[in-house]
Amino acid sequence: MRTEPKPWLYFEVESIMVNAMEADERARAITGFEGELWVDSGGYQVLKRGLEVSPYALAERYRRIGCDVCLSLDVPPAPSDDPATAQRKFETSYRNWRILRSELPEARIMPVIHVYPDERLFARWLSAYEDAEELAIGGAVPYVLIARGAPSNSRELAMRLFAMARERFGGRLHLLGMGSPSVSATLEILGIDSADSATWRLKAAYGKVVLPGGGERHVTSRDVNFGRRKAREEELEELYAYLRSSGFPLLDGYDDFKSRLRASFEYRALVNAWVILRSRSPPRSAVFKKLYLWALEWAHGPKAREEAEQSQAQRKG
Incomplete structure (x- = not known):
C-alpha cells in the first residue's frame, strides 16, 4: 500500500487493488486514492505460505477496511490437480463466497472461479455463480502469460474458458493478474470488463519498460540475468510517439524522455502504468x-479474422 510512485496522483486511475493481508482502515489515507478501492483476499499468498484464513476473520478485516469491491477467499486448483481435488477446491471457494456474502450483506463480494483443464468442471461451477453480479476469473496467468508447467495448448484452453464465461455470465467479468498489453486488446474483444496487474512496478524495478501491444525492453545499463533484450532506438521512438499521442502528462522532449527512463525507476513505473492502463494495440508477439485472431473470429466471425490477417501481412510488407 505504501508503493511509490502512485500513478493516480499523476493521471486518472479508476480503481486500485490492495492486499487484505496488509490493508486496514488506513488504506485510503495511506494510498491517497479516492477512486474505487478493491481488496484481494490474499488467498494465494496464504496457500503459498502454508497458512489458513477463516472467511469469518476475512469478513471482519473487510469490514474494517471499508473496500468498494471485496474479492472472495479463493482456493485455486493447480493445473496438475486431479478432478476430485479440483472439485474440493472449487467447493471451498464457493462456500467461502457464500459465507462472506452472509457476513457482509451490504458489501460487494466478488466470487472467484479458476481456470482448470477440465472445461466441464469449470462450466459446472460457473453456473453456480449465476446469481452473482460480478465474477473474477483467477489462475489464468500460468496458462496464458507464462505457460510453463501448464497443459499443452493452455493459452487456447484459457481463451475458450474466458469466452464461455462471457457467453454464460451476464455481469461484470474481471481477470485476476491479466492486465498485460500482450492480451489487453484480445480481452477487450472477448468482452472482459477489467483486469489487474502489478507488472508496471515490477518491470520498472528490473530496468524495463513495457511496450504497447506487449513486450518488455531493458533501458538501463545494469547487468541482467533474464529477458536480456535491450530497447532499440526505433522501439523507444515508437513508445515516445504512443505516449505523446495518448496524452501522457509527464513528457518533454525525446532526449529527456530517454534520459529519465534510464535514470529513474519512478519514471519507468509511471510510463509502464500508463501503457498497461491504456494500450489496446494488437499484440506484437506471434504467440x-x-x-x-482467435478472439476476433469468436466475436465477429471468420471475415474479421481474415481482414486482420491481411492487415498484418500488409504491415509486414
Missing part, C-alpha cells in the same frame, strides 16, 4: 497474435 499472442494467434490468440487475438
